[in-house]
Amino acid sequence: xxxxxxxxxxxxxxxxxxxxxxxxxxxxxxxxxxxxxxxxxxxxxxxxxxxxxxxxxxxxxxxxxxxxxxxxxxxxxxxxxxxxxxxxxxxxxxxxxxxxxxxxxxxxxxxxxxxxxxxxxxxxxxxxxxxxxxxxxxxxxxxxxxxxxxxxxxxxxxxxxxxxxxxxxxxxxxxxxxxxxxxxxxxxxxxxxxxxxxxxxxxxxxxxxxxxxxxxxxxxxxxxxxxxxxxxxxxxxxxxxxxxxxxxxxxxxxxxxxxxxxxxxxxxxxxxxxxxxxxxxxxxxxxxxxxxxxxxxxxxxxxxxxxxxxxxxxxxxxxxxxxxxxxxxxxxxxxxxxxxxxxxxxxxxxxxxxxxxxxxxxxxxxxxxxxxxxxxxxxxxxxxxxxxxxxxxxxxxxxxxxxxxxxxxxxxxxxxxxxxxxxxxxxxxxxxxxxxxxxxxxxxxxxxxxxxxxxxxxxxxxxxxxxxxxxxxxxxxxxxxxxxxxxxxxxxxxxxxxxxxxxxxxxxxxxxxxxxxxxxxxxxxxxxxxxxxxxxxxxxxxxxxxxxxxxxxxxxxxxxxxxxxxxxxxxxxxx
Numbered sequence: 001x002x003x004x005x006x007x008x009x010x011x012x013x014x015x016x017x018x019x020x021x022x023x024x025x026x027x028x029x030x031x032x033x034x035x036x037x038x039x040x041x042x043x044x045x046x047x048x049x050x051x052x053x054x055x056x057x058x059x060x061x062x063x064x065x066x067x068x069x070x071x072x073x074x075x076x077x078x079x080x081x082x083x084x085x086x087x088x089x090x091x092x093x094x095x096x097x098x099x100x101x102x103x104x105x106x107x108x109x110x111x112x113x114x115x116x117x118x119x120x121x122x123x124x125x126x127x128x129x130x131x132x133x134x135x136x137x138x139x140x141x142x143x144x145x146x147x148x149x150x151x152x153x154x155x156x157x158x159x160x161x162x163x164x165x166x167x168x169x170x171x172x173x174x175x176x177x178x179x180x181x182x183x184x185x186x187x188x189x190x191x192x193x194x195x196x197x198x199x200x201x202x203x204x205x206x207x208x209x210x211x212x213x214x215x216x217x218x219x220x221x222x223x224x225x226x227x228x229x230x231x232x233x234x235x236x237x238x239x240x241x242x243x244x245x246x247x248x249x250x251x252x253x254x255x256x257x258x259x260x261x262x263x264x265x266x267x268x269x270x271x272x273x274x275x276x277x278x279x280x281x282x283x284x285x286x287x288x289x290x291x292x293x294x295x296x297x298x299x300x301x302x303x304x305x306x307x308x309x310x311x312x313x314x315x316x317x318x319x320x321x322x323x324x325x326x327x328x329x330x331x332x333x334x335x336x337x338x339x340x341x342x343x344x345x346x347x348x349x350x351x352x353x354x355x356x357x358x359x360x361x362x363x364x365x366x367x368x369x370x371x372x373x374x375x376x377x378x379x380x381x382x383x384x385x386x387x388x389x390x391x392x393x394x395x396x397x398x399x400x401x402x403x404x405x406x407x408x409x410x411x412x413x414x415x416x417x418x419x420x421x422x423x424x425x426x427x428x429x430x431x432x433x434x435x436x437x438x439x440x441x442x443x444x445x446x447x448x449x450x451x452x453x454x455x456x457x458x459x460x461x462x463x464x465x466x467x468x469x470x471x472x473x474x475x476x477x478x479x480x481x482x483x484x485x486x487x488x489x490x491x492x493x494x495x496x497x498x499x500x501x502x503x504x505x506x507x508x509x510x511x512x513x514x515x516x517x518x519x520x521x522x523x524x525x526x527x528x529x530x531x532x533x534x535x536x537x538x539x540x541x542x543x544x545x546x547x548x549x550x551x552x553x554x555x556x557x558x559x560x561x562x563x564x565x566x567x568x569x570x571x572x573x574x575x
Contacts, residue, residue: 047562050544051519052349053297054164055287056190056306056356056536058107059333060100060183060313061503063360064091064512066321070330073247077337081355081518086558088531091515092461093359096443096469096485096506097407101134103358103533104189104308109161110537110551112472114455117160119475121185123406126477129416131405134158135188137209143216144207154184155209156193163192164537165304167546170194175301176294178222180206180286182279182310186358190306198223198286200274205230206286226289230282234273241267241276241328248327255366258378260496264323270497275318277332279311284340297347302544307340309333313361320364320501322371345520352543354536357513361503365491376489379440387434391427401427407504408447408480418481428481435484443470443485443506450474450483458552461511462530469506517558531556542566 068089071082081087093103095113097120105116113119122133137155147153165177179191180198187197188209196219198206205227208219220227243249243266252265263269273279287307290296296303312329319325344351362368368376388400395401401419403410409431410416411424418424428446435444443466456468470483486492488507494500503510515531517539534553541548542555543563555566 051352053351058308061361062357067514076334078334085516085518088515090530094458094461095472097473098359098510101185108163110553111161120407126418140209144204165192176303179306181308186308248324251324280309322363352519360510364501379492409482411481442487
């Protein structure tokens with residue numbers, strides 16, 4: 001590990017990739033020699049050659065707890081991966097603010113959010129007071145012609161780290177790298193700077209972003225045929241979602257959430273394509289389409305495909321994780337992944353799949369409370385408001401100084417523009433002292449104090465302190481003035497018909513995720529020692545012979561391929 005980022009804002013992307021290409025060309029030659037001479041290849045004729053296809057599957061909001069809960073009931077793809085794959089039962093997202101965009105940014109970069117530059121799904125620009133989406137672009141357009149939809153124009157400008165796909169393309173330009181998802185932030189983070197990303201948008205099918213000098217038609221060409229078939233299917237098959245499993249039907253019930261009745265049942269009251277298992281099933285169909293039409297893994301070069309499955313997250317937010325909705329989602333996801341693995345098993349050059357999650361999650365607090373967790377509750381917003389009122393009076397301010405923004409609190413005016421220093425710092429430090437006294441608050445600290453501390457060593461993620469986790473989520477100029485975390489199983493918001501369940505905390509149910517490596521013919525192995533999502537990128541790079549730049553993750557030996565063991569890494573103290 002090193003304190004040097006692979007790329008910084010001061011280095012242009014093209015220059016960075018040129019440097020990487022020069023470094024990696026020499027490294028590839030060394031890696032090929034190492035592969036030829038490796039003890040593994042000499043010792044076992046049965047060891048496989050490195051695969052020509054790498055598939056990264058990210059199940060959004062798929063906690064290790066949820067995987068463990070259904071593991072004995074899976075019968076399709078997840079059962080196959082659990083029985084035949086290399087299963088790490090203690091996988092971690094090491095950082096504290098466990099959201100979709102930062103979580104995805106760790107998986108193929110080998111870097112924590114503090115280094116990828118993605119601290120949250122969005123943040124507030126302190127100078128303008130405007131919200132900035134994690135993948136916002138000022139120069140791109142959306143290929144379906146509606147920049148006012150989805151999250152607006154997006155791209156890779158905000159992502160300050162490169163991915164395995166970028167490292168691969170730098171030394172093997174003929175390699176193909178794709179990402180597909182129900183969300184732009186799922187697809188783009190997996191495709192990286194040099195790959196092609198596609199995601200579903202309402203009324204169109206799969207879309208992407210268009211950079212200057214490109215055409216929408218050209219960018220959409222790889223999925224044009226899929227979109228025609230998908231829209232024909234959608235027109236002929238109205239969205240439906242009902243019970244297929246008796247055990248799921250038994251979980252139905254009514255719950256009162258902030259004075260409203262939530263009917264936990266199928267079909268749900270709010271029925272839409274992207275809030276049902278259909279979203280993941282069609283995302284996997286799109287992945288199969290790309291496999292076939294782009295002939296991924298069928299040539300001399302290694303190809304990569306990222307598949308981010310968003311339905312578990314959408315269902316978890318809208319309906320919770322312990323009702324019939326999530327039960328049916330787990331079974332249908334398992335079945336769809338079974339069909340997908342059947343497809344991958346036919347890849348002529350061999351395929352390796354790594355499955356993980358961008359973050360975990362927990363059930364909505366009312367059901368948790370009823371099921372034996374009396375501390376589960378909704379946030380006391382009056383207590384937070386009392387802090388704001390006290391600060392307003394103490395500093396003689398015209399408006400409340402604490403404004404929500406970017407998974408934390410900004411010290412700002414009514415337009416969300418940052419207050420000038422030293423006033424901003426004085427208010428932030430006073431607010432932190434007050435917030436720490438509230439029973440609903442587990443952590444509060446100023447961004448400036450956290451940034452003054454070294455980046456912690458995360459190789460023992462289960463041993464990290466709450467402060468260390470939050471440090472890994474703190475980014476200069478993007479993180480809010482106050483990094484903030486509610487107590488365990490305390491949830492803000494809650495609206496029937498909107499979001500009733502959430503995540504984003506630094507606690508185990510949001511941090512722990514499954515990490516599974518599987519390939520056709522793999523023999524089941526379970527590992528209990530901790531592994532982080534940042535370890536995935538250097539592991540994949542080592543397997544396919546592409547040297548990685550200096551990253552936070554470490555290479556993990558997979559034991560099944562004719563490659564040298566991962567190089568030893570020095571014990572690096574916190575930075």
